[in-house]
Amino acid sequence: MKKSKRIMAIGMMLIFILSTFLLAACTPQQPAPPAGTEPQGEEKEPVTIDIFQFKVEIAKELEEAAKAYMSENQHVTINIQTVGGGDDYGAALRAKIQSGAEPDIFNIGGPQDVEDWKSRLEDLSDQPWVNQALEGVLSGVTVDGKTYALPFAVEGYGFVYNKAIFEAAGIDGSKITDYAGLEAAVKTLDDKIKAGELKEKFPNLVAVFDLPARETWVTGLHASNTALSQEFASSLDAFAAKTVEFKHAEALKNLIDLQANYSPNAKTKAKLNAVDYATQVDEGIAIERVAIIQQGNWIYNGVKSVDEEVANNLDILPMPIKGVKEDSIPLGVPMYWAVNDKGTDAEKAAAKDFLNWLYTSEKGKDYIVNKFFFIPPLKGFENLEPKDSLGQAVKRYAEAGKTMPWVFMGYPTGWGMDVLGVEIQKYLSGEIKWEDVVKNSKAQWEEMRK
Structure with missing residues (x-):
């Protein structure tokens, strides 16, 4: 916002x-x-x-x-x-x-x-x-x-996951600290979902992820921050930058593709552009239709209003930038x-x-x-520690020093949502290739900084 x-x-x-x-x-x-x-x-x-x-x-x-x-x-x-x-x-x-x-x-x-x-x-x-x-x-x-x-x-965000689903699949989420571990867990979950092994305990479960590409703040701001926070040390640095190199654009592509390829719309990715926040959260992870979503501790209350047991079973996996910073979550205001x-x-x-x-x-x-x-x-607020599952997860990452800054607040006005987020929508619909997403977004950053 x-x-x-x-x-x-x-x-x-x-x-x-x-x-x-x-x-x-x-x-x-x-x-x-x-x-x-x-x-x-x-x-x-x-x-x-x-x-x-x-x-x-x-x-x-x-x-x-x-x-x-x-x-x-x-x-x-x-x-x-x-x-x-x-x-x-x-x-x-x-x-x-x-x-x-x-x-x-x-x-x-x-x-x-x-x-x-x-x-x-x-x-x-x-x-x-x-x-x-x-x-x-x-x-x-x-x-x-x-x-x-x-x-x-x-607040902190990352890949919010359902611990009960992970446990049923024999996966220990606390051991996932890099991209390889995340990818392996996703593939294991996908195999078990498709084989029907989790159907009895989780009858609504249809896919690993749901990616709300309609919400360009999820892709163009939050997801991109994982890559650009390795390029800019703070939102002030991003704000002062006349250009963006997008050094880790390929690592961002990995995160987008992982969510898209293991979503209910894996074979029809253009449909992801119609998936919104409510579909992902209230009608997604809250009813155990999916096991993982890219969101933050702010979703706890909404999930709790749907199913308190599910809300209390949530935790956060890191958002790994492959080969750079793989064990952390973005944390900021x-x-x-x-x-x-x-x-x-x-x-x-x-x-x-x-x-x-x-x-x-x-x-x-x-x-x-x-x-x-x-x-x-x-x-x-020393006597008022977070009691909710996701607040506690963010606190755990912060205390361990496993964080990356929020730099998207320093993007040019509208660049994250109206430029990068829209370019990612075009990529998902097959209109452009990823290199075009990067090229077009870099050009618009420079133009908006003039």
Whole structure:
């Protein structure tokens, strides 16, 4: 759902994030007034704030959090609109603002988005959560010493897999640490599925993977990041780059082909371009129709709503860049909360207060960890470790130092989804060859950087 001082390598920063999360101390928060009451002696003018956010996985829970906040701040009305999943949030945000219905809180993704939306970003440098931010998580939204957004969370992604299916096939997922191991496991699963050996225990299981090529953020952003994070050390480096070499394009092709060749549409790959997030997640891994999908810890809540037992059986395999970095997962900040500086003083004050409440009050922090299933980007959550299976998996990779940075936030605006993701769709449909994907995408990066 993107120029500041040079920071230490993001990879080292991300390794540090979750250990800091466990050990750092935090200044105690002042208790909030009892629900449904306002501070004595204060009568505040009614104010409405509109939130336009992309994370469909927390839509319901965010609404509940807003209601909890409003019960404590009865002069505030919060309206929330969620656009994400299969929709282009960036395009929807532009349309929203062009319509004149500007949200008070919206989402940005890093250095490129900071540049694109700079005229509407309120300076949040004086907010109390800034001093609680974990090392490095604000680097992509800090320019000339000013911080313009609050990080959502720390997230990791890779190949999410069903441990029960792996165990039934005699495969130990914890031993898979390179491309060869992954490929061997996939072939074993495929053989057993086709032979009907897993049918009795998993009657819905039809293929190893499902690849949602319709979701160009999955292919053009997340998948490509595994290769380009070996070329750029951080999103800031990607943002500053006038060209892209695509040194490890062949390794990316391996990951795309592996998913496509062992999907239900292996013989008709063009059909993968119609596969969306819901098909892959809710109608895929959640019902055990497939054993592995490329996604991250954010899917836990959605899978849990379909089948809690399946959700608790999920873990994450690495996304191996063959011959380069094979035992790691990408780890980073998915999006940031920004406050629109075009709002009135009252709207901006309420927007800031809600975000502070959400990330620093005890009630808000409970929503962050136990309802949103976020890995917090701030100190002060030491007593609220992730309890969900995928959050624990991300934490395990982070603590082991098996991570790679998120650099896609520094891609030219639209390049990942509208250029590379679309080129991959053409490749899957047989319109072009992989070398054309690489050539065309490299040319467009250079053109968009002019």
